[in-house]
Amino acid sequence: MAGRLAGSRAARELARRMGFMGSFRAGLSNVGGGPSLPVEICRRDAGGVSPCISSRVTARRFGTAGADEIEARECESNGNQVVNFPGGKVAFVAEMEFLAELLKERINCYRVLDDDGRTISGSSFKEVSKEMALEMYSGMVTLQTMDTIFYEAQRQGRISFYLTTIGEEAINIASAAALTMDDVVFPQYREPGILLWRGFTLQEFANQCFGNKYDYGKGRQMPIHYGSNKLNYFTVSSPIATQIPHAVGAAYSLKMEGKQACAVTYFGDGGTSEGDFHAALNFAAVMEVPVIFFCRNNGWAISTPTSEQFRSDGAVVRGQAYGIRSIRIDGNDALAVYSAVHAAREMAISESRPILIEALTYRVGHHSTSDDSTKYRPVHEIEHWRTARDPISRYRKWVQRNGWWSDENETELRKNVKKELMNAIQISERAEKPPLSELFTDVYDVPTSNLREQEALLRQTIQRHREDYPPDVPL
Numbered sequence: 001m002a003g004r005l006a007g008s009r010a011a012r013e014l015a016r017r018m019g020f021m022g023s024f025r026a027g028l029s030n031v032g033g034g035p036s037l038p039v040e041i042c043r044r045d046a047g048g049v050s051p052c053i054s055s056r057v058t059a060r061r062f063g064t065a066g067a068d069e070i071e072a073r074e075c076e077s078n079g080n081q082v083v084n085f086p087g088g089k090v091a092f093v094a095e096m097e098f099l100a101e102l103l104k105e106r107i108n109c110y111r112v113l114d115d116d117g118r119t120i121s122g123s124s125f126k127e128v129s130k131e132m133a134l135e136m137y138s139g140m141v142t143l144q145t146m147d148t149i150f151y152e153a154q155r156q157g158r159i160s161f162y163l164t165t166i167g168e169e170a171i172n173i174a175s176a177a178a179l180t181m182d183d184v185v186f187p188q189y190r191e192p193g194i195l196l197w198r199g200f201t202l203q204e205f206a207n208q209c210f211g212n213k214y215d216y217g218k219g220r221q222m223p224i225h226y227g228s229n230k231l232n233y234f235t236v237s238s239p240i241a242t243q244i245p246h247a248v249g250a251a252y253s254l255k256m257e258g259k260q261a262c263a264v265t266y267f268g269d270g271g272t273s274e275g276d277f278h279a280a281l282n283f284a285a286v287m288e289v290p291v292i293f294f295c296r297n298n299g300w301a302i303s304t305p306t307s308e309q310f311r312s313d314g315a316v317v318r319g320q321a322y323g324i325r326s327i328r329i330d331g332n333d334a335l336a337v338y339s340a341v342h343a344a345r346e347m348a349i350s351e352s353r354p355i356l357i358e359a360l361t362y363r364v365g366h367h368s369t370s371d372d373s374t375k376y377r378p379v380h381e382i383e384h385w386r387t388a389r390d391p392i393s394r395y396r397k398w399v400q401r402n403g404w405w406s407d408e409n410e411t412e413l414r415k416n417v418k419k420e421l422m423n424a425i426q427i428s429e430r431a432e433k434p435p436l437s438e439l440f441t442d443v444y445d446v447p448t449s450n451l452r453e454q455e456a457l458l459r460q461t462i463q464r465h466r467e468d469y470p471p472d473v474p475l
């Protein structure tokens with residue numbers, strides 16, 4: 001039966017071993033005609049990827065009956081009548097029973113490392129080599145350092161805006177490490193670590209933040225709106241959740257082309273309240289496309305807490321409503337993030353299906369440099385997550401316990417990254433800005449008449465009020 005669920009041996013194994021969310025309503029009948037998986041207990045095999053798609057899961061679609069079947073009536077073993085409706089067979093029951101709005105228990109959260117960076121007894125996860133483990137650690141430290149230094153540069157007035165990823169370094173780096181370069185990424189904005197992992201240099205980050213002539217967006221976007229065609233990373237787009245349906249379209253295209261790749265889109269808890277999120281999930285499920293929906297549930301959408309964002313148990317339960325296999329993971333545990341994304345990718349591609357991951361975490365920084373989060377949340381809460389639950393220190397303990405890292409390595413790494421960043425900032429700051437004419441290019445092949453008028457008007461205005469315009473933009 002598992003063979004009906006999975007398209008490949010590898011995916012079957014992953015399905016068997018991962019803790020993906022299955023049917024949780026006891027007694028859900030398999031009346032649609034397709035096979036359902038037997039109840040399966042999570043196994044804890046040493047060294048592998050964690051097991052199981054839990055309890056009575058079905059991976060089939062509910063099929064609509066053919067015209068000749070319309071009047072066919074059957075009985076379930078308990079005597080209930082089963083009748084064809086558009087969408088498939090449904091059993092009648094005598095009791096008037098509403099589905100509960102919530103489960104009794106919240107959905108569990110998959111983790112590998114405990115708070116002290118020790119692998120939880122019996123836990124299973126995707127093995128990482130020493131080389132990969134250190135690359136991941138170095139990526140997280142680089143991201144953290146980049147955030148600290150760019151944030152300070154903004155406070156000094158050298159760049160206009162910034163937004164940190166602090167507290168979400170494991171989500172960024174470990175998820176990126178589990179993907180391949182062929183996978184197409186559609187970010188929200190708090191995921192520069194994926195770009196970093198793919199080889200975007202600190203100089204390229206600095207060029208974008210300073211909006212100089214080497215910025216691929218030609219200085220037309222606010223800082224942190226990174227993008228790279230070469231690295232398969234779509235440009236950050238501030239309107240929340242617009243990237244989610246884009247990812248589904250890209251996944252559909254990958255499927256049609258028969259590529260061994262998936263689309264991956266990241267979004268926050270706030271993003272799940274947008275219509276785009278719902279439309280995208282439904283479309284992906286119905287069209288059966290290889291896309292990973294990665295929700296970073298970091299507790300806050302600017303000043304809106306998750307308690308005002310959700311009446312449901314977060315985002316994870318919404319997957320099943322759309323027919324999407326889903327899992328909740330500890331977003332501050334690099335090994336859990338890596339393992340879950342690895343498994344999700346395998347299933348998304350080999351079975352051509354969407355997967356939803358909800359990573360629980362905490363936005364340690366302010367929303368952006370335009371925000372002061374101490375106005376709406378207690379400082380001790382921030383401090384708790386910044387220290388006791390920091391994903392980098394937790395992962396470092398694991399790496400160090402393996403004998404792969406030392407305090408000397410740490411000092412050296414932090415010193416080098418800081419030096420490289422300071423250097424990159426100096427170079428970017430000194431570089432020329434893109435010329436004014438670039439403001440009007442790249443949208444239309446031939447600029448429209450109203451754009452030409454606007455350019456002429458802007459040039460006249462600058463000439464009249466030269467002192468009000470930046471002196472370093474070539475006219």
Ligand SMILES: Cc1ncc(C[n+]2csc(CCOP(=O)(O)OP(=O)(O)O)c2C)c(N)n1
Nearest residue numbers: 190238239240268269270271298300301302
């Ligand atoms: C459509 C839209 N509405 C509102 C905003 C303003 N806005 C920018 S970020 C944000 C909060 C998003 O929170 P979340 O999705 O949880 O991501 P996080 O910042 O926590 O990473 C809001 C409301 C926007 N950019 N776009």
Ligand SMILES: [Mg+2]
Nearest residue numbers: 268269300301
């Ligand atoms: Mg959020």
